[in-house]
Amino acid sequence: MPAHVLYGDTFLVPEALNRLKSEAGIDELLDANYHQLQGNQVNPAELISMCGALPFMDSHRLVVVTGLLARQERRTGERRRSGGRSQRGEGGQQTPALGGWEGLQKSIPEMPDTTMLVFIEGAISDSNPLLRLLKPLSKVQALKAPSGEGLARWIKDAAQFKGAKISPTAIKSLGDLVGSDLWTLDRELEKLSLYATGRAIEESDVGELVAQVREGNIFAAVDAMIDGKPGVALRLLHQLRQDGRDISSIIAMVERQLRLMALARDSIERGLPQSEVAKRLGTSSEFVVRKTMDQARRHSWQGIKARYRRLLEADLAIKRGIMEPDLALELLVAEQATAR
Known part of the structure; x- marks a missing residue:
């Protein structure tokens, strides 16, 4: 198919685009045949005209459109909240108006x-109206960051790609500390592979070099609570304790x-762009924004x-002397891990 939709993890999507280009033998094109468009700046007529043109002194014309489906999803959400209009789709079913992009079905x-x-x-959501329109017309790849054994394999393969070997304990430690943030994992593996030149990367190397250990620990601990893994959460929080954090500090984190x-949940429901979410969260760190929005x-x-x-109850129990701090932390983790 000449059309493709790549969506999901922001590390995997560019990789998938590069694979598509390599498979088609179009790693290098003249500027006149390579178009990179932003979804908020392109209109249907312009895109359809561009895609219909033959390439100039090249085998292919590559047109990459970024953010159009997400923009359509936000507009659809805004219309629903304001009671906006819909249009009739196939079979007379109500479908959100696509602002002229229905023409892609023919073009x-x-x-x-x-x-x-x-x-x-x-x-983007599976119910995205433009995604639904494009599915029968395009090759769609939903690229989700790996987890569990899949994440462990990804770390091992990424290390090998960088010319390094990594021990199973180092893989587990790195996965626990950073989670499935592939951008951060890639950066840390780059540093670790240089640090451990000539030998395998070990768990001690991870603890010594990984930049976001503490911040990664709290994200990974909250992730573990959410995923119902109290053992992992406790181990990470106890590591924070060993690093000198007191219970009140951990609870505050x-x-x-x-x-x-x-705040992120409210921002997502409002359809705010990531830059605006970052302002609301009070951070300039893409790592923090991505992880928080995922959670x-x-x-x-x-x-x-x-x-x-549950967090408030644990905090009050500690401050009132009703419960010993470490016990309160363990109970908090157990309760958080079973909450739904």
């Missing part, structure tokens, strides 16, 4: 074989993360409130 099958049209996105999750998507408002309530 994509008519594109010359020399054109490759690629839509690239971050996280968890409270901060829950508060950021609530927020996996939580309902009821779930966030329930976790907040």
Whole structure:
């Protein structure tokens, strides 16, 4: 198919685009045949005209459109909240108006074989109206960051790609500390592979070099609580204790993360762009924004409130001397891990 949709993890999507280019033998094109368009700046007529043109002194024309589906998703959400209009789709079903992009349904099958049209996105929902329209017309790849054994394999393969070997304990430690943030994992593996030149990367290397150990620990601990893995969460929080953090500080870190999750959840429902979410969260760190938005998507408002309530109860029990701090922490983790 001449059209593709790549969406999901922001590390995997560019990799998938590079693979598409290599498979088609179009790693290098003249500037006149390589178009990179932003979804908020392109209109249907312009895109359709561009895709219908034959390449100039090249085998292919590559058109990459970024953010169009996410923009359509935000507009659809805004219309729903304001009671906006819909239009009739096939079979008379109500479908959200697509602002002229319905024309792709006719134009994509008519594109010359020399054109490759690629839509690239971050996280979008399966109910995205433009995604639904494009699915039967395009090759769609939903690229989700790996987890569990898949993440361990990814770390091992990424290390090998950099010419390094990594021990199983180092893989587990790195995965626990950073989670499935592939951008951060790639950066840390780059440093670790240089540091351990000539030998395998060990767990001690990870603890010594990984830059975001503490921040990664709190993200990974909250992730473990969410995923129902109290053992992992406790081990990470105890490591923070060993690094000199007291219980009140750890509880404050968890409270901060829950508060950021609530802000992120509200921002997602409002359809705010990532730059605006960063302002609301009070951070310029893409790592913090990506991780917090990922956690927020996996939580309902009821779930966030329930976790907040349990955290408050644990904090009060410690401050009133009702419960010994480490025991309160263990109970908190157990309760958070079973909350839904």
